Structure formats: C-alpha cells, structure tokens
Amino acid sequence: MKHTNKALFAGIGLLLAAVLSGGCIGDKKANIGYFNAERIDQEATQIKAIEDEANTKMAALQKEFLAIEAQAGTLSPEERSRAQQEQMAKMQAASQQYQMQIRQKVDVALDEIAKEKKLDAVVQNSSLEKTIILGGTDITEDLIQKLK
Numbered sequence: 459m460k461h462t463n464k465a466l467f468a469g470i471g472l473l474l475a476a477v478l479s480g481g482c483i484g485d486k487k488a489n490i491g492y493f494n495a496e497r498i499d500q501e502a503t504q505i506k507a508i509e510d511e512a513n514t515k516m517a518a519l520q521k522e523f524l525a526i527e528a529q530a531g532t533l534s535p536e537e538r539s540r541a542q543q544e545q546m547a548k549m550q551a552a553s554q555q556y557q558m559q560i561r562q563k564v565d566v567a568l569d570e571i572a573k574e575k576k577l578d579a580v581v582q583n584s585s586l587e588k589t590i591i592l593g594g595t596d597i598t599e600d601l602i603q604k605l606k
Contacts, residue, residue, distance in 0.1 A: 491577040491597040492590040493568075498598065502605035504563055512556035519549045567604035571597050 498505060523545045530538055568580050580597065581589045 488578040489576060490590065490594045491572060491575060491580040492583040492594045493580065493596070493598045493601050494584060495582045496584050498564070498601055498605065501602045504605040505560055508556055508559050508563070512553070515552050515556070516549065519545065519552060523549070563605060564601075567601055568597075570604060571600045575600075 499509075500506075523542070526533075526538065526541045526545055533541065571577070572580055575595060575597065577595065577597075581594075583589050583594075583596075
C-alpha cells in the first residue's frame with residue numbers, strides 16, 4: 459500500500475510541476491511549496507488510519523481468496539476461475555477505494571495550505587527523489603497537521 463501512496467504523491471508532484479512550468483508569465487517568480495511524502499505516510503494520522511483499514515480489509519479479502527483455493531477440489535475449473543476473478547476484482551476495487559480516500563484527503567489539505575501560504579504550485583519532495591533542491595517552502599509539517 460505504501461508503494462501506491464508514493465506513486466500517488468509522485469503523480470501529484472509531476473502534475474503540479476507541469477502546470478508550474480507553463481504558468482510563469484513575465485518577471486513574476488513562482489512561489490513553490492513542497493512536502494516530504496515519506497513523512498506524510500509515516501506521521502499523518504488520517505493517512506495511517508486509512509492505510510490500517512485498507513490493510514485489514516485486504517487481509518480479509520486475501521483470506522477469502524485462500525478459502526477459494528482450499529475449495530479447489532470441490533469446484534469445477536470454470537467455477538474456480540470465476541471465483542478467483544471475482545475475488546481479485548474485489549481486491550482491486552478495495553485498493554482503489556482506499557487510494558482515492560487518501561488522494562482526496564491529501565488534495566483537500568494541499569489546496570488549503572496552498573491558499574493559506576499563497577503558493578502557486580506544490581510538489582512532492584522525498585529523500586530519494588529531490589524535486590526541489592534549493593528554495594521553495596517546505597509545507598510537510600503543515601500537511602501533517604492538517605491530516606491529524
């Protein structure tokens with residue numbers, strides 16, 4: 459699940475960077491905010507709660523999948539295949555639902571912070587992939603506070 463969040467945050471950062479690169483007019487300098495997605499993943503209570511709920515749900519769905527596997531001898535190959543596909547679809551839908559919840563919470567919080575701090579763009583920064591090397595406004599703490 460954490461890998462998915464990093465991809466989500468990276469996507470948000472890339473989108474905002476693309477908007478920023480085309481949005482500077484004249485001599486106006488863009489006011490850029492950035493956040494550390496790893497810290498958000500570890501310290502934001504709302505995000506951790508969603509991830510915990512998602513992990514619990516996924517574990518239950520995986521148990522159901524294993525139960526289908528255990529019934530392999532009592533099901534026809536077609537029934538087994540259909541049951542496996544249905545269970546995989548449930549797992550994928552649940553994963554997408556939780557990803558969407560995280561994205562919505564982060565988007566709302568980022569929008570509020572961007573308005574409060576008058577930021578033109580917000581990008582993801584991480585210890586492994588630096589988007590902002592020099593300058594910018596670190597909003598990681600603000601985002602963690604909004605997501606408590």
